[in-house]
Amino acid sequence: MKTIYLFFILLFVALSGNAEETSSIEILKPYDYVRYEGKDSTFVIDADYKKVDTIVIRQGDINTTLDVTSQKATYCKTIELHPARNEIIVEAYKDGKLLSTDKRESYFYNDVLPGVDVYDSEQYDKRYFHSQEEEDKCKSCHDMTNNIPHEDEPFDDVSETTCYKCHNAKLNTSNSHAPAANWLCNVCHTGNGGEYNVDDEGLSKYLAPDPIYTRCAYCHESVEDWMASRYGHGPVNDGRCKRCHNPHGSENEFFLRKKIWNLCTTCHTEKAIPGNHIVSGFVFARNKGAHPTKDRADPARPGREFVCTSCHNPHGSTGIYLLRMKGSHPFNVCKRCHKK
Structure with a gap:
């Protein structure tokens, strides 16, 4: 009887220890099995500095380290996804000892990128961050007001805009598209959907319509002429300029997703x-x-x-x-x- 009693005591202690370890960090964002149409994924992680001093985000051979301090409880880091499936491991350490491991799986979808498969991507959910409920989680550290310049109301310092603080990595490219480079985000991110994503209206206040050509034509007046050409190209006829071009910027000329050939x-x-x-x-x-x-x-x-x-x-x-x-x-x- 004493042996059985002792066994249950040891089991309780072991389980209690595991519970403490697994609660050392909490991944608030991203959710698991999410599909992305852009290459950036932002990890938002809650951590207690008394339990954890280091967080490591592992993406294949790429490791990103976050130092946990007593100054804050939530840590944010944006990482770049590779095309198709991504499995990202998040590890919590204290004094060099691994305490707990968690992971997130995501899919970066654009059908001109290598390895991407439309049927594989359908296993993943499309989620939007910029809803009121989601933004409430970040208000304690970030200004979530719609503080974005317009073409007739430029900012003296774009680093003070709402979008810049989280999305500045989008411009780490050789060629930047003018609206993005000047943080005129609302030119394209109107909050409205198009034919292919009209059902998503209301899910994000910064939704961009799909097809996007109506926004491209705002600056590029030739878009509608191209669509009316005697001989047309499929992506243009569909108004889906983003299939070939990255609207924020690219390492390639004309903001293309790959080199021309x-x-x-x-x-x-x-x-x-x-x-x-x-x-x-x-x-x-x-x-x-x-x-x-x-x-x-x-x-x-x-x-x-x-x-x-x-x-x-x-x-x-x-x-x-x-x-x-x-x-x-x-x-x-x-x-x-x-x-x-």
């Missing part, structure tokens, strides 16, 4: 096969039976690389196959480079 061949995979573009009878043998599509200088645009857009207009054209040509004959496009 890589972006085009994501959908047009057959064009990525060497020797599989343009009729062989019309090209030199040195090109191995086909017209080159990259790794050459562009004769029509000095200083530029020859890529798909040297011959094709990705937004729309009066010429067949989106060719940049005048007249009705498709081989007129050849005259851009071949003057004879």
Whole structure:
């Protein structure tokens, strides 16, 4: 009897210890199994400095360390997701000893990115942060008022705007899009939905409509002309400019999600096969039976690389196959480079 009694005492102590360890931190954000359309995920973690002195966020081979101090109880860190599935481990330490481990799984979805699968992404929920209920959790540390400049009311210091303090990492790119660079967030993030996300209205006060072309046309008046082209490109016809362009910024020209040739061949995979573009009878043998599509200088645009857009207009054209040509004959496009 004494043995059984002692066993239950030891079991209770062990369970109590585990309960204390598992409560050392609490991940408030993000929720598990969330789908993202942007690359950034912000972790919001509650921690007690008496129990924890270090938090480590592990994303594959990338580790991010947060030092826990007595100055605050909640810690925020934005990390960059890679395309498709992400499993992120959060560990709590005290004096170098691992106390507890938690994890979050998420999916970064854009169908031109490598490894992304629309059917896999449907297993994940789409969640929005900027609802009144969610913002109430952050008011103690952050100003959650709609303190955002408009094009007719610029700010002297954009770092004082509401969005900047949490989302400034969006501009850590070589090329930044003007509305984002000037923190004119409300130009696109109107709170209204579009045809493809109208059911999401009311879930976020900073919702951006999908398709986004109505907001792009606010500055780019040519958008509607492209959509009315005789020969149109699928993403443009659908008004889904974000499929190819990152509206905040990019390491690539024109805010593209990939370099031009890589972006085009994501959908047009057959064009990525060497020797599989343009009729062989019309090209030199040195090109191995086909017209080159990259790794050459562009004769029509000095200083530029020859890529798909040297011959094709990705937004729309009066010429067949989106060719940049005048007249009705498709081989007129050849005259851009071949003057004879």
